[in-house]
Amino acid sequence: MGGNVIRIANQKYRYFKSRDIDGKVKTVTIKRDALGDIYLYFSCETNENEVLTRTGESVGFDFGLKIFLTGSERKNIISPLFFKQNAKLIVKANRNLSRKQKASNNRQKARLNLARLHKKVTNMRRDFHWKTAQYLTGKYALISIENLNLKAMQKRFGRKISDLGFADFVNKLKYETQKAGSNVVEVGNFFPSSQLCSNCGYQNKELKELRIREWTCPKCGKHHDRDLNAAINIKKEGERIFFSRK
Structure with a gap:
């Protein structure tokens, strides 16, 4: 769903994004901690630039x-x-x-x-x-x-x-x-x-x-x-x- 809202088991939840979702979403993992807070983990397919090994200390x-x-x-x-x-x-x-x-x-x-x-x-x-x-x-x-x-x-x-x-x-x-x-x-x-x-x-x-x-x-x-x-x-x-x- 859009607008930072997701539906889980017919219940809507509004969530805060710690970072923008980059790339095509492949999977979403949902976890709940001991406090009852729900976390969404997005696995995305992205096109990343090659990072070259640098020299230094x-x-x-x-x-x-x-x-x-x-x-x-x-x-x-x-x-x-x-x-x-x-x-x-x-x-x-x-x-x-x-x-x-x-x-x-x-x-x-x-x-x-x-x-x-x-x-x-x-x-x-x-x-x-x-x-x-x-x-x-x-x-x-x-x-x-x-x-x-x-x-x-x-x-x-x-x-x-x-x-x-x-x-x-x-x-x-x-x-x-x-x-x-x-x-x-x-x-x-x-x-x-x-x-x-x-x-x-x-x-x-x-x-x-x-x-x-x-x-x-x-x-x-x-x-x-x-x-x-x-x-x-x-x-x-x-x-x-x-x-x-x-």
């Missing part, structure tokens, strides 16, 4: 729990832990929900209040990811990151990994690089980025504990910050992988 990033991305150029990106920011409100809303009588109107109101808080956290995280991805792809032509075993990390560090949402961020980063002509290279998770001396290449196999944040190379004497050193090594390995494909 290269950077490597090490993903961390305290610092979201440690950059090889000494420019770090801190992630607000959005769930942690709102944890007290969420705990309070959970307790309030548990006190309400089942099937009552008050329980329904409490359930919606909790759902709003979770949606707020999701939207804050998504906005941070998109803006960060757009900034990085606008600044760098080649971005090297680690291909992390996030399931194993989640078992070890729990909710904090979910709060950072690194996998979702990487997907957004790849999407933005396709539009900007930049490139993302994922370095294998078995690459010893933290153990290698970025100055001379010596591998310190004793450096396995995450609590060790600084170390000095026994071969060349270079003193390293663990995350910065890893980011520099990821950049070098990413460049090696990228140019070996040429």
Whole structure:
């Protein structure tokens, strides 16, 4: 239907378009969230211009729990832990929900209040990811990151990994690089980025504990910050992988 109105099961709904529909609509997916809000996802066939690979700066990033991305150029990106920011409100809303009588109107109101808080956290995280991805792809032509075993990390560090949402961020980063002509290279998770001396290449196999944040190379004497050193090594390995494909 026209005029930003769609009919679903003989019911008309007026919707807001977050962006203009470009191309021929092939499919429409309808989803309803926990708040009852309905979302329309249009899959369209378009004629897109080829985006040429651009030249420019290269950077490597090490993903961390305290610092979201440690950059090889000494420019770090801190992630607000959005769930942690709102944890007290969420705990309070959970307790309030548990006190309400089942099937009552008050329980329904409490359930919606909790759902709003979770949606707020999701939207804050998504906005941070998109803006960060757009900034990085606008600044760098080649971005090297680690291909992390996030399931194993989640078992070890729990909710904090979910709060950072690194996998979702990487997907957004790849999407933005396709539009900007930049490139993302994922370095294998078995690459010893933290153990290698970025100055001379010596591998310190004793450096396995995450609590060790600084170390000095026994071969060349270079003193390293663990995350910065890893980011520099990821950049070098990413460049090696990228140019070996040429």
